[in-house]
Amino acid sequence: MNSMERITAMLNHQEVDRIPVYPILSGVTRKLVNATYEEWATNADVCADALYKAVKQFNLDGVVTLIDLSVECDAWGQKLIFHENDAPHPDYSQCIIQDIEDYAKIKKVDYKQSKRMMMHIDVCRQLVEKANGEFPVTAFVFGPLGTLSMLRNQEDMYMDLYDDPDAVKEAVGEVTKTLKDYVNALIDTGIQGIMFDTLFASGTIMSQDMWIEMESEAIKVLADVCHERGVLVMIHNCGEKPYFDAQIEATKPCAFSFLHPPAECTDFADCKEKYGNKLGLIGCVPPPMVVTSTDEAWVEECKRQIDIFAKDGTGYMLATGCEYPSGSDFKKAELMVEIAKTYTPYKK
Amino acid sequence: MSTTLVEMSEFLQKGRVKNVKELIQKALDEGIAPKTILEEGLLSGMSVVGEKFKKNEVFVPEVLIAARAMNAGTTMLKPYLVQEGVESKGTVVIGTVKGDLHDIGKNIVKMMMEGKGLNVIDLGVDVSAEQYVTAAKENDADIIACSTLLTTTMGEIKNVVDLVKAEGIRAKVMIGGAPVTQDFCDSVNADSYTPDAATAADVALSFCL
Incomplete structure (x- = not known):
């Protein structure tokens, strides 16, 4: 099986030759092309080259274009700060939404005016070309509420949700209109899927009711675009107790990338039991272990995840539950790939 | 307990600044001691929020609006507390470690600690080991609290612990x-790791008693 066949089979819950693997190598891939973080995050040629090299060098089964969480907010002119060795982020001293009244200023904008969105679209186009059908390319898109939080700052936005929820919701609607065009443009590049980051749909942040009220309708609009155009919908949520049911209801995803057991489950085994035949499950090795654990502990954790999620030999991709630490070396990524290739208890 | 204080606690839990301030004035007019208003009206309300947060019954937005109401209340009450000679239960120097600009987790811990009656000195984000130690010395702090969200900046915590030990x-x-x-905490010889903000506040208070 090549990677495309392996992932297709995994998502269809059919037999695979081995568990597919993707240790969410993103910013760290800049090291493969000797680029700074800023170069990697702003130059499509550099970024696409680095992500492609990672797939080839480490035998990854796909690529997710997680660049950083401030790609989308660039469309509204949010000032960003770039670093040599860290991910870009908004300049929170100069947020576009300074006051609760400023939500009314957020209107639909033309994504083509955003250098960062256009760069991401170019990255996807280049990767699809390089992949040539051998492995899937999945675009990563921050959800509407997340994008809005980058224009305000999370702490103030959380309080705004109580002080003037209608104002926030109205702005979410305008952001969604923009993201809808952006999603269509990403799909035009020939990508196989879009992974939406629904950061706030977890017990780490807000109640399920609040998330449903504030974002589920908006994320549904974006997911529907993908469904209508035959592109796979995936969800990424690395918060604790992610709300699986509410997100499945809204987006009907084929796969879920996560770090912690869902709110509806007692543990990962329960998650496999409840969702294993409905979703492709992607995860859930903790990225901090890349930095804090021994190689032996890392290998054991990868095996433990396979034992839990791949006991029936399918419907699972071994992955980190969030981005691989961008300051690390690639040793643990190589070990994870090795485990996916060689540890096959499901074949017994 | 006075019904005014019970109502105050309930409004604080809902984040209702205006109601909390009105009830503080009412409690003062009723002759309730400022220290009692603080402990039984404000801190008790925040304590309920902390417990609910730990049990996933309330979430970050609810904690933030409750803390905003508590801050408005304590600001209003401060002159009376000073006059009465009420002291805090301990002093904490808090910050996000050098190289890390994330502050929401740190801010929630700060709010929870203040909700326990601790005096919390917030050094902000991107705080060096030297800044923590200098502030701890200047304020005779009971606790230095270090927050980090990034794997790349975890190593800074060891620098803080090492400098605290070196400076004695x-x-x-x-x-x-x-x-x-917890494993990381053990490896750098820090005194305590806590998995959530409410537990952090409980442990901090226990260190001060």
């Missing part, structure tokens, strides 16, 4: 943040 100051070092674990 008495402050306990508490650590937390998404990538931090």
Whole structure:
């Protein structure tokens, strides 16, 4: 099986030759092309080259274009700060939404005016070309509420949700209109899927009711675009107790990338039991272990995840539950790939 | 307990600043001691929020609006507390470690600690080991609390612990943040790791008693 066949089979819950693997190598891939973080995050040629090299060098089964969480907010002119060795982020001293009244200023904008969105679209186009059908390319898109939080700052936005929820919701609607065009443009590049980051749909942040009220309708609009155009919908949520049911209801995803057991489950085994035949499950090795654990502990954790999620030999991709630490070396990524290739208890 | 204080606690839990301030004035007019208003009206309300947060019954937005109401209340009450000679239960120096600009987790821990009656000195984000130690010395702090969200900046926590030991100051070092674990805490010889903000506040208070 090549990677495309392996992932297709995994998502269809059919037999695979081995568990597919993707240790969410993103910013760290800049090291493969000797680029700074800023170069990697702003130059499509550099970024696409680095992500492609990672797939080839480490035998990854796909690529997710997680660049950083401030790609989308660039469309509204949010000032960003770039670093040599860290991910870009908004300049929170100069947020576009300074006051609760400023939500009314957020209107639909033309994504083509955003250098960062256009760069991401170019990255996807280049990767699809390089992949040539051998492995899937999945675009990563921050959800509407997340994008809005980058224009305000999370702490103030959380309080705004109580002080003037209608104002926030109205702005979410305008952001969604923009993201809808952006999603269509990403799909035009020939990508196989879009992974939406629904950061706030977890017990780490807000109640399920609040998330449903504030974002589920908006994320549904974006997911529907993908469904209508035959592109796979995936969800990424690395918060604790992610709300699986509410997100499945809204987006009907084929796969879920996560770090912690869902709110509806007692543990990962329960998650496999409840969702294993409905979703492709992607995860859930903790990225901090890349930095804090021994190689032996890392290998054991990868095996433990396979034992839990791949006991029936399918419907699972071994992955980190969030981005691989961008300051690390690639040793643990190589070990994870090795485990996916060689540890096959499901074949017994 | 006075019904005014019960109502105050309930409004605080709902984040209702205006109601909390009105009830503080009412309690003062009724002759209730400022220290009693603080403990039984404000801190007790925040304590309920902390417990509910720990049990996933309320979430970050609810904690933030409750803390905003508590801050408005304590600001209003401060002159009366000073007049009465009420002291805090301990002093904490808190910050997000050098190289890390994330502050929401740190801010929630700060709010929870203040909700326990602790005096919390917030050094902000991107705080060096030297800044923590200098502030702890200047304020005779009981606790230095270090937060980090990034795997790339976890190593800074060890620098803080090492400098605290080298300088021989008495402050306990508490650590937390998404990538931090008990194993990591043990490996850098910090005094305490706590997995959530409410527990951090409980442990901080226990260090001060």
